[in-house]
Amino acid sequence: MHPPIRRSTGRVATAMALVVTVCGLPATAFAVEDSPVAAEPAVLGTGGAAVPVLEWGPCPEGTASAAYECATAAVPLSYQDPHGERIEVAVGRLPAADPENRIGSLFFNPGGPGGSGRIPPVLAPELHERFDLVGFDPRGVADSTPLRCFADVWEAADSFGHVFPTTPSEERRVIEATRTGTDACAEEAGPVLDHMSTANVARDLDLLRAAVGDEQLTFHGFSYGTHLGAVYANLFPDRVRAMTLDGGLDPVAWTTGASPADAELPYTTRIGSAAGAQRALSTFLDVCAEDERCAFREPGVDLREKYDRVLDAARTAPIEVPDEDGWVMEWSYPLVVGVVGSALYDARGSAFLGDYLQSLVDAVEGRAARGASAAVTAVAADVAAAVGGQERYAGPEQNFGVACLDSDNPSDPARWSEAAAASDREAPGFGAMWTYESLPCATWPGVDEDRYQGPWDRPTANPVLVLGNRLGDPATPYEGGRELADLLGDGRLLSLDAFGHGAFGLQISDCVDAAVIEYYLGGEPPADGTVCAPDRTPFDPIDDEAGVVAAEHTGLPVTALLG
Structure with a gap:
């Protein structure tokens, strides 16, 4: 007898949607030909705001090891009124392991936007030796004074936790739900709603730099954190000591676009993430075709056509994949696209991705399924339990x-359907996934008069290093990082010959790690245009330590990555 078929619960499916909705993640007025002239923000600096006093003590229980210290900084709600209403920014640090030879503080932002950065990671032991590692939750996020529109994350998911629509009726439902969410923010968010642009986060960062006693900033920004770095470098160019921007965003595309017509595109279409994901997928399929360890490999078969058949099957009806315990996960087209996009974040997840895609093929063709699909179902259930039980609030509205305060976007939600269809023609699935990621910006109620729109070429006191994966980045495309390096007053580009999202501190390339460490310690970046090779192929086995790093990076289960 066959075991009874048990289907995934709605809450697990909702969590799966949240897992595969990428944020990362979620403009220059003068450095791009024919670009619109950007108005200066009302405040360029911190307006004479008082430097906060940081009283370091134990971090909240369960957030970090005892080696970390935490504090809260009081900063202005509005830098137009620097001595007026204050909000709180949650700060954390890991003191330098060699305090006698300490250089200063190395600040870190993990991306998002809306990512909690209070507990900074040890990206390299050499940096932990010589720097206090300092992180913070940006204003409006997590343990800082939060933007909060809903009672809990499940209520937030009702408005903002949808996968991209594939039919007109689904589109109407998602637009209606999203508008309900933005209406809730208009009613419940409070004054922080109008003061969360990256420019104000950069001003907070400069106060934190002063609060720890550094004359200049040392900073590592990942993904969206590269935009924070770019804004800081142009608001405070004389205060840049060393700055690495890993997975660089084109700041023009992020904010306004290079022409007035670009403002009628959702920013998630403008930044080119769909094309980056398509490039990463093509690289994966090419490597898979040449490596016998890839389960999706099939000699004599065009893997691109094989992948397209999977998408076609999922478009027709959800692909039902049972596991050995009788659980069945229904893999709809948007979920398949989302899992593939998430797996492409780290080339070390290639074995998992090959297994996952083959499990879908097996299910479509009536063969026994492999275990990868069940592994993703399991991690979605873990996320559902973790999200449902978290004590602090970190909803998607953060x-x-x-992002919506930083960027120009259409005000008509119907424009998202048009942009998704156009983008999908070049990057099937990824175009719609990334375009609809920004749908709340159509009706977002906040406006920040102090957002920054350029220029981006103010000469910095020291060079800024930009990292990019030139074989495909599924969130921040390589071309965006290259443009960022060209726009900055003194930008240098270091490329990794690999696909994935991020290059430094992930145990991918000793060449990249050594170059970045030397830059932070000695102040000298590699020559512009330097290219590094990865130390392993995508299908090489991963040891336990590297597996933990990769799992934290991709969001995939360690067991799936370790095989």
């Missing part, structure tokens, strides 16, 4: 609170 992403939109930054």
Whole structure:
């Protein structure tokens, strides 16, 4: 007898949607030909705001090891009124392991936007030796004074936790739900709603730099954190000591676009993430075709056509994949696209991705399924339990609170359907996934008069290093990082010959790690245009330590990555 078929619960499916909705993640007025002239923000600096006093003590229980210290900084709600209403920014640090030879503080932002950065990671032991590692939750996020529109994350998911629509009726439902969410923010968010742009986060960062006693900033920004770095470098160019921007965003595309017509495109279409994901997928399929360890490999078969058949099957009806315990996960087209996009974040997840895609093929063709699909179902259930039980609030509106204030977007939600269809023609699935990621910006109620729109070429006291994966980045495309390096007053580009999202501190390339460490310690970046090779192929086995790093990076289960 066959075991009874048990289907995934709605809450697990909702969590799966949240897992595969990428945020990352979620403009220059003068450095791009024919670009619009950007108005200066009302405040360029911190307006004479008082430097906060940081009283370091134990971090909240369960957030970090005892080696970390935490504090809270009081900063202005509005830098137009620097001595007026204050909000709180949650700060954390890991003191330098060699305090006698300490250089200063190395600040870190993990991306998002809306990502909690209070507990900074040890990206390299050499940096932990010589720097206090300092992180913070940006204003409006997590343990800082939060932007909060809903009672809990499940209520937030009802408005903002949808996968991209594939039919007109689904589109109407998602637009209606999203508008309900943005209406809730208009009613419940409070004054922080109008003061969360990256420019204000950069001003907070400069106060934190002063609060720890550094004359100049040392900073590592990942993904969206590269935009924070770019804004800081242009608001405070004389205060840049060393800055690495890993997975660089084109700041023009992020904010306004290079022409007035670009403002009628959702920013998530403008930044080119769909094309980056398509490039990463093509690289994966090419490598898979040449490596016998890839389960999706099939000699004599065009893997691109094989992948397209999977998408076609999922478009027709959800692909039902049972596991050995009788659980069945229904893999709809948007979920398949989302899992593939998430797996492409780290080339070390290639074995998992090959297994996952083959499990879908097996299910479509009536063969026994492999275990990868069940592994993703399991991690979705873990996320559902973790999200449902978290004590602090970190809802998706904290992403939109930054991105929608930073960027120009259409006010008509119907424009998202048009942009998704156009983008999908070049990057099937990824175009719609990334375009609809920003749908709340159509009706977002906040406006920040102090957002920054350029220029981006103010000469910095020291060079800024930009990192990019030139074989495909599924969130921040390589071309965006290259443009960022060209726009900055003194930008240098270091490329990794690999696909994935991020290059430094992930145990991918000793060449990249050594170059970045030397830059932070000695102040000298590699020559512009330097290219590094990865130390392993995508299908090489991963040891336990590297597996933990990769799992934290991709969001995939360690067991799936370790095989």
